[in-house]
Amino acid sequence: MTATKLMQLQRATLALDRRRTLGPFSLNLQAGERVAILGPSGAGKSSLLKLMANEAPPAKGQVLLDGRPLSSWSPAALAQRRAVLPQSHGVAFGLPVELVVALGRVARRDDARQPQIVREALAAAQAQHLLGRRFDTLSGGEQARVQLARVFAQAWDAEGGLLLVDEPLAALDPGLALELMQAMADFARQRGHALVAVLHDLTLALNHFERLWLIKDGRVLADCDALPAALPLLEQLYDMRLRLLRDELGLAVLASPYRQAA
Structure with a gap:
């Protein structure tokens, strides 16, 4: 084939x-x-x-x-x-971790599964323990995990x-x-x-x-x-x-x- x-x-x-x-x-x-x-x-x-x-x-x-x-x-x-993970992990504002990950879902309207997918994407990136934290308070490694979860959330359904x-x-x-x-x-x-x-x-x-x-x-x-x-x-x-x-x-x-x- x-x-x-x-x-x-x-x-x-x-x-x-x-x-x-x-x-x-x-x-x-x-x-x-x-x-x-x-x-x-x-x-x-x-x-x-x-x-x-x-x-x-x-x-x-x-x-x-x-x-x-x-x-x-x-x-x-x-x-x-397609989903893109850039070199820089910076976010301009002190957004909650779950909102940073949810940014990967903005192209999907009426996304009833978003909260569940955000949690599962964080787990896939071994970052579920960061739920509730502010992104700008995280270490570089923690930010990398969250951004990877954002990419996972974006590509979750495809x-x-x-x-x-x-x-x-x-x-x-x-x-x-x-x-x-x-x-x-x-x-x-x-x-x-x-x-x-x-x-x-x-x-x-x-x-x-x-x-x-x-x-x-x-x-x-x-x-x-x-x-x-x-x-x-x-x-x-x-x-x-x-x-x-x-x-x-x-x-x-x-x-x-x-x-x-x-």
């Missing part, structure tokens, strides 16, 4: 200013896939995610969701097909949708990063959502994602399976020597710079 083509980027470029562009990006995403976007700082990873989220229109080419250009989707309809997350685990301690990564993977798998995440942690990428988009200097260096072919490409991407370790707990990546000849 042929996999469902969820999103297509057809030579899509993003204009940074009058002279600089990123792309063109030509990529296909199937329903249910887990893709990690990797690359050095400033390579264009977050910009690629913005193209996919419809937060930045392509200067050339097009991005299709379910075979339709993103520009043809209404905001409400798009919100019910099947075969799209979750886009931009460095969701930055500045979190290793234990919490693993917990939230597993929560995202479980949620996407249960509903058949595609999960696309900008990451810096190679170990997380290789353990939790099946496919990698490697971005360098605003271009796609490679679109490849996570293993085993990715290691030489990752060395080229980061200009680092990498070693892969494997045990019963999973994979780990060790890195060291190439030594220059004397």
Whole structure:
């Protein structure tokens, strides 16, 4: 059976200013896939995610969701097909946690199940203990859990949708990063959502994602399976020597710079 083509980027470029562009990006995403976007700082990873989220229109080419250009989707309809977790977790006001999570449901009118879904989304993000708290009083890790619950609430009813997350685990301690990564993977798998995440942690990428988009200097260096072919490409991407370790707990990546000849 042929996999469902969820999103297509057809030579899509993003204009940074009058002279600089990123792309063109030509990529296909199937329903249910887990893709990690990797690359050095400033390579264009977050910009690629913005193209996919419809937060930045392509200067050339097009991005299709379910075979339709993103520009043809209404905001409400798009919100019910894809959810975005940005880098920043800030909220301007001291909103209650349950209201922050409920913001993921604003595209659904007469949502009688909203209170229940908010509670269940918080539980899925391991944040049910934060009910009743003010968002601006939470730690960075707690805010990350609540924002992840907001994304879960948004995508709760859909099947075969799209979750886009931009460095969701930055500045979190290793234990919490693993917990939230597993929560995202479980949620996407249960509903058949595609999960696309900008990451810096190679170990997380290789353990939790099946496919990698490697971005360098605003271009796609490679679109490849996570293993085993990715290691030489990752060395080229980061200009680092990498070693892969494997045990019963999973994979780990060790890195060291190439030594220059004397």
